[in-house]
Amino acid sequence: PKMQAQGCKTLFDMDELSVMGLVEVLGRLPRLLKIRKQLVQHFIDNPPDVFIGIDAPDFNLRVEKPLKDAGIKTVQYVSPSVWAWREKRIHTISAATNLVLALLPFEKEFYDKHQVPCTFVGHTLADDIALEHDDSQARSQLGLNADDKVLALLPGSRGSEVGLLSETYIKTAAQLQAQNPALKVVVPLVNEKRKAQFIAILNATAPSLNVNLLDGQSNLAMQAADAILLASGTATLEGMLYKKPMVVGYKIKPLSYWIFKTLFTFNIKYFSLPNLLADEELVPEFLQSECNVANLTAALTPMLNSDNKELKARFLAIHEKIRLDASKQAANAVAELINAN
Structure with a gap:
C-alpha cells in the first residue's frame, strides 16, 4: 500500500506471493511459477532501467537471472542468509544480480570476499528507532x-x-x-x-x-x-x-x-x-x-x-x-x- 501510494503500479496482488512454509508453497507452486514466468516476460518486453528484488530471494533471484541475461540491471535488496548456510548460493546470486544491497556490515564482508558487488546500506529499523529514548x-x-x-x-x-x-x-x-x-x-x-x-x-x-x-x-x-x-x-x-x-x-x-x-x-x-x-x-x-x-x-x-x-x-x-x-x-x-x- 505504501508503494502504491507513491505511484507504484502492481502487476499481481502481493497476497499471491506471500506464502510461507514448505507445504503452503507446494500447494501454490503452479501459480507462483506462472507469475514468475509472466513477470520475466513483462520486464523483457518492457525493460526497466533497473529491476529491484526486495527480500524473497528464492523467488526474486529466479526473476533477476533471466533479466540480467537480457541486459537489464538487477539489484537484490536484502541479502539471503548465504553467509550462514548454503554458501554455494553465492554463485547463483552473482549470476543473477549486478548489485546486492546489504542491511548488515558482516554481509558486505562476505560478498567482498567472494568479489560480488555489494553495498552496505544499514538497516531501516536502526533508522526508525532513536539512539536514545525514554521508556x-x-x-x-x-x-x-x-x-x-x-x-x-x-x-x-x-x-x-x-x-x-x-x-x-x-x-x-x-x-x-x-x-x-x-x-x-x-x-x-x-x-x-x-x-x-x-x-x-x-x-x-x-x-x-x-x-x-x-x-x-x-x-x-x-x-x-x-x-x-x-x-x-x-x-x-x-x-x-x-x-x-x-x-x-x-x-x-x-x-x-x-x-x-x-x-x-x-x-x-x-x-x-x-x-x-x-x-x-x-x-x-x-x-x-x-x-x-x-x-x-x-x-x-x-x-x-x-x-x-x-x-x-x-x-x-x-x-x-x-x-x-x-x-x-x-x-x-x-x-x-x-x-x-
Missing part, C-alpha cells in the same frame, strides 16, 4: 509504573513457534515471579489466533501467573521491559536497538532440527543478530534442549537485578554502526548503478 511513555501506555520490574515474553509470531516455546517461557516467568512476586510480565501476541493459542498453554501450564497479554504492541512491550525473553529473528535486533538485555530461547521440531543438522553445514557461531553483529556472545542463546527453564531463569535473573550499563553501551555502538539512513543509501546506490556504463 516512561511506553510504561504509561501499558499501565506500568516507572519503578516496576518488567519482563517481556515474545514467543514468536508463527503458530509453530508459539506452540513450541510458550510452555517453557511461561514456566520461566512463573519461576522468576515466584522469586519476585512484584515482577510484571507482558506478552505481546501478533493476532487473536496466537493469543488464544498462548492462553490455552498458559491455562494448562501456570494459570496463576500474573501476566498482561497485549494485542500486538511488541515495540511497546520491549521499550517497557527491563529484560526480554524472545525467539530468534528480527525481534532480537529490535530489542537490541531499544537497548534491552535479552535472552534468546528457540526450538524447532526435533525432526526438522535433525534434518537441518544432517543436510546443511552452518557457518556461524551464533544465531541471534546482536551476537552476529558483535561477533561475540553479548546475549545468551539457548537452542533446542538447552532452551529450558533452568537455563533461561539463570540467565534472566541477573539481568533483572542490574542496570546492565556495559551491555547497553555495546548495543548503542552497534546501533550507531548500522544507522546510516538506509533508504537514502539504497537509493544512491541504485542511482549510481543506473548511471554507470
